[in-house]
Amino acid sequence: xxxxxQSPSTLSASVGDxxxxxxxxxxxxxxxxxxxxxxxxxxxxxLIYKASSLGSGVPSRFSGSGSxxxxxxxxxSLQPDDFATYYCQHYYSYAWTFGQGTKVEIK
Amino acid sequence: QVxxxxxxxxxxxxxxxxxxxxxxxxxxxxxxxxxxxxxSPGKGLEWMAVISHDGKNKYYVDSVKGRFTxxxxxxxxxxxxxxxxxxxxxxxVYYCAKHRVGVTVFGVAPKGPxxxxxHGTAVTVSS
Numbered sequence: 166x167x168x169x170x171q172s173p174s175t176l177s178a179s180v181g182d183x184x185x186x187x188x189x190x191x192x193x194x195x196x197x198x199x200x201x202x203x204x205x206x207x208x209x210x211x212l213i214y215k216a217s218s219l220g221s222g223v224p225s226r227f228s229g230s231g232s233x234x235x236x237x238x239x240x241x242s243l244q245p246d247d248f249a250t251y252y253c254q255h256y257y258s259y260a261w262t263f264g265q266g267t268k269v270e271i272k
Numbered sequence: 273q274v275x276x277x278x279x280x281x282x283x284x285x286x287x288x289x290x291x292x293x294x295x296x297x298x299x300x301x302x303x304x305x306x307x308x309x310x311x312s313p314g315k316g317l318e319w320m321a322v323i324s325h326d327g328k329n330k331y332y333v334d335s336v337k338g339r340f341t342x343x344x345x346x347x348x349x350x351x352x353x354x355x356x357x358x359x360x361x362x363x364x365v366y367y368c369a370k371h372r373v374g375v376t377v378f379g380v381a382p383k384g385p386x387x388x389x390x391h392g393t394a395v396t397v398s399s
Contacts, residue, residue: 166334207391208389208391209317209367209389210389211372211386214387221387254385256385260319261319263317263319
């Protein structure tokens, strides 16, 4: 199976900060990568698909980039609603796998 | 609106079985692949299984192959997960999720992640 590794595991930031989360695959997955946001007690919400396409209704402060094995999720100006855990996930081939998650906390 | 509602979770003894259901509404269920994903308490997400729109193709993560079976009834807009030989490691919240893109007129299912998830049903395996 393809392994996905996210960094950092935890990130402390303030409202208005620019935040970047990295996701690496142990083999090329082209651009078949998604990013999800999850808040406690809720299901994940799709933010980005195909590495850089914005999901439906997702604010434009979220953006994704990368291809091959290295990807990033950027929040241009962190808002109070953005404190959550973020997961990357490949869908290059079955079995899909997720990164271990990055928790964005209030600094 | 698009909605997925899971049910069937609960507390079950090790070695026993459980069947989860996921009722879909607000979209043409028979045109979309469907997935099960689980999340163990305080842990990350684990993709479990997928079934094609017509039920003909199924894939599983290695950890559940031979124990879990994904199926669907398009006449009832319902997805299922039959879980057998349960162990404590199967304790988790189980989510059903819809493939983002439906099958094309040529019967092809384009690559895509999941875009809508249910709120999950909790399964606890304990004696």
